[in-house]
Amino acid sequence: MDTNARVFSAPGKALLVGGYLVLDPRYKSYVVALSARMHAMVSTARPMDQNKTSITVCSPQFNNEKWTYNLLQGQLSVDGTNKSKNLFIECGIRNALDYFDIQNSMGFDINIDIFSDPAYHSSQGSIMKQNGMKRxxxxxxSISEVPKTGLGSSAGLVTVLTTALFSVFDPNLDLTIDITLRKIHNLSQVSHCQAQGKIGSGFDVAAATFGSIAYQRFEPNLISDLPERNLSAKDYNVSLQHLINDTDWKFTVEPVKLPDQLRLFLGDVNSGSETVKLVTKVKNWYNLNLPKxxxxxxxxNAGNMAFIASLNEMNQLSLTNPEKYKVLINNLNKSNKYEDPIVLQMRESIAKIRDNFRLITRESGAEIEPPVQTELLDxxxxxxxxxxxxxxxAGGYDAIALLTTEMTNLDSQTKGKEEFSNVTWLDLQQVDIGLKEEEVVAYLNLQ
Structure with a gap:
């Protein structure tokens, strides 16, 4: 491995509360960053042809699939050896080149290896490789043939890819500087939205960048108002640089942390939902049923805010009265019927949210909380x-989320029970930090 290699990682996410409302800048959501991370190892070398720059992104875990792009005389072309198209990679590369205004060849071969932690995909048919530090x-x-678990792999991919390219074009990259993180965030949002073909809420990219957050989105027109790259590359570059560097996006990212001795469990229900279809149905229902x-x-939203307030109260109680907080946690471990006032508020707020989403499910046809999921959650x-x-x-059949105490053993309570036969508990923890730089040695000699 080249001595100039660097590695960056970003966390997956779970939108605990804020589904659908997160699409509207007026509403706050609560996003938990997860210990499962996406990783990008980047290195550069001087090629034989000093007049050409190539960028190759490789996925060693998925049959060593590669995507190569060549920059020659200001034009980026897709290499003919690419077996498939990956818009998330392509948009990430194009926007990084545009942002840094790389119009002429730098005479570099840029190589980026992408890794994803086990929780991002179904493990069926896989072989575990490890080195004592990473596995x-x-x-x-190919990556398109392996089922995903819905942790935000595309947002994580775009974010770490963008960061890796930042480190090449700006070798002094320092992720501890807030303005740097915001530039990476802004550029990643642009690339991710363009790759999706729509302007989403961006909570997944925000969590990949900043970690666990209370989030309110940016205005969609920030990205939709960019000029067409195909009409004028220069206009696009100037507009993109202004958008990334000088524009106030007015999004909110407040760092949050789950209360002490609590953890989030995600259960993969071995099924799946198409988020785009769900969102489309809900939007249609919303527009046809105003003002109801x-x-x-x-x-x-009232349920969302009450839930966030109860988490804040628990955090405060753990700091100001640790003995009382210890009793609360111990009682929860002993009985699911225990209801401290804070716990009661938390449960009532989630009940309110679920009641309303079941109503939307019935009226819109979007299976946000279908009956089979209701039965499982209850x-x-x-x-x-x-x-x-x-x-x-967005709900559906992707996963379920449980907020539990750290001592809760879901495996022992659910193993062998028919009602949990389709549930796989993912080995995840909540994390505070978003983007970070890793040690290169941790990715070598996997076997």
Whole structure:
């Protein structure tokens, strides 16, 4: 490995509360960053042809699939050896070159290896490789053929890819500087939205960059107002630089932390939902049912804010009265029926949110909380140590989320029970930090 190599990683996410409302800048959401991370190892070398720059992104875990792009005389072309198209990689590369105004060849070969932690994909058919520091699942299939678990792999990919390219074009890159993080965030949002073909809420890219956050989105027109790159590359570059460097995006990212001795469990339900279809159905329902739909959103928001307030109260209690907090946690471990006033508020707020999403499910046809998931969540609420159970993000059949005490053993309480036969508990923890630089040695000699 080249001595100039650097590695960057970004966390996955779970939108605990704020589903659908997060699309509106008026509403606050609560996003938990997860211990499962996406990783990018970048190195540069001088090629034989000093007049050409190539950027190769490789996915060693997925059959060593590669995507190569060549920059020659100001034009970026897709290499003919690429077996598939990956818009997230392509948009990330194009925007990084545009932002840094790399119009002419730098005479570099840039190589980026992308890794994803095991929780991002189904492990079926994989081989674990490790070196005592890192472990990854390797597949004999392309990445498009392996089922995902919904942790935000595309947002993580774009964010670490953008960071890796930043480090090449700005060798003094320092992720401890807030303005640097915001520039990476802004550029990653642009690339991610363009790759998706739509302007999403951006909570996943924000969590990949900043970690666990209370989040309110940016205005969509910030990205939609960019000029067409194909019409004028120069106009696009100037507009992009102004958007990244000088524009106030007016999004909110407040660092948050789950209360002491609590953890988030995600359960993969071995199914899946198409978020875009769900969102489209909900949007149509919302527009056709005004002002009633607006009142329902206000009810959901009230539940969201009450839930966030109860988490803040628990955090405060753990600091100001640790003995009382210890009793609260111990009682939760012993009985699922225990209801301290803070716990009661937390449960009532989630109940309000779920009630309204079930209403939207019935009226819109978007299966946010379908009956089978309702039954599963209600069963989870009978487990010791569980504070609340809900469906994160856009809902559907992707996963369930439980907020529990650290001592809760879900495996022992659910193993062998028919109602949990399709649930796989993911080995994840909440993390505070977003983007960070890693040690290169941790990615070498995987076997």
């Amino acid at each position: 990854f699942n390797f597949f004999n299939s 739909s607006q009142e329902i959103y206000k009810e959901i 069963t989870c609420m009978n487990l010791n140590g569980v504070l609340v159970a809900c469906i994160p993000g």
